[in-house]
Amino acid sequence: MSRVPINVVLVAPQIPHNTGAIGRLCVGLGASLHLIRPLGFMLSANAIRRSGLDYWPHLDVTVHDNWETFLEATQPVQLCFASTKATASLYDCPFRPGCCLVFGNEGEGLPSVFYTRYASDLWQIPMPGEHARSLNLATAVAIVMYEAYRQLRVPSL
Structure with missing residues (x-):
C-alpha cells in the first residue's frame, strides 16, 4: 500500500471522464488510485487526459487484473465500500489510515458478491433529497x- 492515508479503488470503471477527474482528485489529495479490470476505456484515451489535465503523470495509479490480484498485491488494512444499497451512513464509517475506499462502476455499481462478502463494510452517502437515485461517480468519490x-484529521498537503 502507499504511504498516503487514503487509497481509492474503482472496480471496472466505464467512463473515462470520471476516472480522469478522480485521478486529478487523488493527485490533489496525495492519494493512490487502483483500477480493477475490466476498464470501459483505454488508459491512453484523450478523455482521461482532458479530465485529468496535466495531473495524470503525477498520479500514483495501479491497474489490477481482477479483485483477487488487487487484494494479494495490496493487502489492504481496511476496505470501505460506497454503495447506494448500503444502510449504514458514511458518517459512521471508522476510517483508518491506509484505508481503501472502494467504488463500483457507473452503470452497475459494485459486483453483487460484495454485498454478502463485505456486508459490514458497506456505507452510503446520505442523500435526503427525494428525486436522485445516486450521484456521479467522481462526485461520490470526492465526498467520501x-x-x-x-x-483522519489529514492536514493540508
Missing part, C-alpha cells in the same frame, strides 16, 4: 475522500 480526510 473528504469525509475520510476529515475524520
Whole structure:
C-alpha cells in the first residue's frame, strides 16, 4: 500500500471522464488510485487526459487484473465500500489510515458478491433529497475522500 492515508479503488470503471477527474482528485489529495479490470476505456484515451489535465503523470495509479490480484498485491488494512444499497451512513464509517475506499462502476455499481462478502463494510452517502437515485461517480468519490480526510484529521498537503 502507499504511504498516503487514503487509497481509492474503482472496480471496472466505464467512463473515462470520471476516472480522469478522480485521478486529478487523488493527485490533489496525495492519494493512490487502483483500477480493477475490466476498464470501459483505454488508459491512453484523450478523455482521461482532458479530465485529468496535466495531473495524470503525477498520479500514483495501479491497474489490477481482477479483485483477487488487487487484494494479494495490496493487502489492504481496511476496505470501505460506497454503495447506494448500503444502510449504514458514511458518517459512521471508522476510517483508518491506509484505508481503501472502494467504488463500483457507473452503470452497475459494485459486483453483487460484495454485498454478502463485505456486508459490514458497506456505507452510503446520505442523500435526503427525494428525486436522485445516486450521484456521479467522481462526485461520490470526492465526498467520501473528504469525509475520510476529515475524520483522519489529514492536514493540508
